[in-house]
Amino acid sequence: MDQIIIKVALVLVFLVFGAILLRPSASARNQAMRTLGLLVFLAAAIFAVVFPGIVNQLAVMVGVGRGADLVLYAFIVVFIGQALSTARKRRVHDTQITELARKMALSDPQYPERQTP
Amino acid sequence: MTAHNADTWLVVPLFNEATVVREVVRSAREKFPNIVCVDDGSKDDSVEEALAGGAVVVKHPINLGQGAALQTGLDFAFGQTGAEYFVTFDSDGQHRTEDAERMVERLRAEPLDIVVGSRFLDDRTNASALKKFVLRLAVLFERITTGVKLTDAHNGLRALNRTAVREIRITQNRMAHASEIVGLIGKKKLRYAEEAVQIIYTDYSRSKGQSLWNSVNILSELLIK
Numbered sequence: 001m002d003q004i005i006i007k008v009a010l011v012l013v014f015l016v017f018g019a020i021l022l023r024p025s026a027s028a029r030n031q032a033m034r035t036l037g038l039l040v041f042l043a044a045a046i047f048a049v050v051f052p053g054i055v056n057q058l059a060v061m062v063g064v065g066r067g068a069d070l071v072l073y074a075f076i077v078v079f080i081g082q083a084l085s086t087a088r089k090r091r092v093h094d095t096q097i098t099e100l101a102r103k104m105a106l107s108d109p110q111y112p113e114r115q116t117p
Numbered sequence: 118m119t120a121h122n123a124d125t126w127l128v129v130p131l132f133n134e135a136t137v138v139r140e141v142v143r144s145a146r147e148k149f150p151n152i153v154c155v156d157d158g159s160k161d162d163s164v165e166e167a168l169a170g171g172a173v174v175v176k177h178p179i180n181l182g183q184g185a186a187l188q189t190g191l192d193f194a195f196g197q198t199g200a201e202y203f204v205t206f207d208s209d210g211q212h213r214t215e216d217a218e219r220m221v222e223r224l225r226a227e228p229l230d231i232v233v234g235s236r237f238l239d240d241r242t243n244a245s246a247l248k249k250f251v252l253r254l255a256v257l258f259e260r261i262t263t264g265v266k267l268t269d270a271h272n273g274l275r276a277l278n279r280t281a282v283r284e285i286r287i288t289q290n291r292m293a294h295a296s297e298i299v300g301l302i303g304k305k306k307l308r309y310a311e312e313a314v315q316i317i318y319t320d321y322s323r324s325k326g327q328s329l330w331n332s333v334n335i336l337s338e339l340l341i342k
Binding site for chain 1: 153155164168169170171172173174175176177178179181185188189192193196288290
């Protein structure tokens with residue numbers, strides 16, 4: 001099977017995303033990992049722009065034909081990660097909005113005009 | 118109105134039911150004097166109609182979903198003096214107060230924390246074959262994932278005591294709350310039983326009834342945290 005390295009790597013990344021998605025936790029560590037990941041990604045992007053030849057070699061090394069394909073794969077991975085983290089964040093916001101709306105509702109109950117005790 | 122069921126609160130999620138809610142509340146109050154309707158951001162006169170029927174109304178400032186409304190109503194009722202039993206009840210007239218009464222009586226008489234209504238313990242309720250099939254699938258899914266053995270996964274009629282209300286915290290705002298409740302029954306080891314109830318599928322309730330597409334939504338709500 002050709003391109004085995006890139007296939008394994010991409011599938012692993014997606015599996016990790018999936019695991020993160022199904023596991024509820026938003027710790028300081030996750031936050032830090034995200035920031036660091038973003039920095040690494042930026043550095044890699046700069047590197048790729050400055051040394052396209054090396055990206056090409058890297059692509060050939062992991063079994064992808066061209067550097068451009070490798071960059072595209074990386075983009076897809078980052079994009080999906082972004083989408084998942086946005087969904088996660090939205091759920092947290094939903095919970096907060098629910099609590100807020102519930103407090104508002106409970107702070108002002110309306111009573112019917114008492115015709116019966 | 119007598120002291121009958123004075124220790125019981127009916128919790129009724131309310132969303133755009135102005136045409137029927139007054140009558141539903143009025144007739145339910147013949148058996149259950151305490152009713153709280155949780156208005157979930159209705160755009161029509163639901164609030165006024167519910168008040169006219171004799172219910173207490175708490176209002177979500179925005180639409181959050183039926184699960185959220187149930188939790189808000191349970192929070193409200195739980196804080197009322199003398200509240201011992203809680204019944205979740207639909208605002209569109211598809212539940213019968215006779216069923217609700219029997220369920221509360223069971224909570225009083227038997228060592229149970231929660232009694233869940235079931236359409237499938239007898240043959241009174243008419244549902245389409247496809248709907249029955251999907252509901253059976255849901256039941257199977259829940260048995261496997263929660264270990265709780267119920268015959269009707271998504272019956273909105275339930276009676277709870279204070280223990281059950283304390284333990285059950287609904288976080289699924291939209292449709293998946295029914296499965297969430299079943300899951301919590303298993304997880305918190307609540308003592309549960311089923312009671313045969315009849316769902317009145319009127320043309321009105323059918324016209325706005327749950328589409329089967331919702332089963333897909335429910336699954337995704339449950340799985341993606």
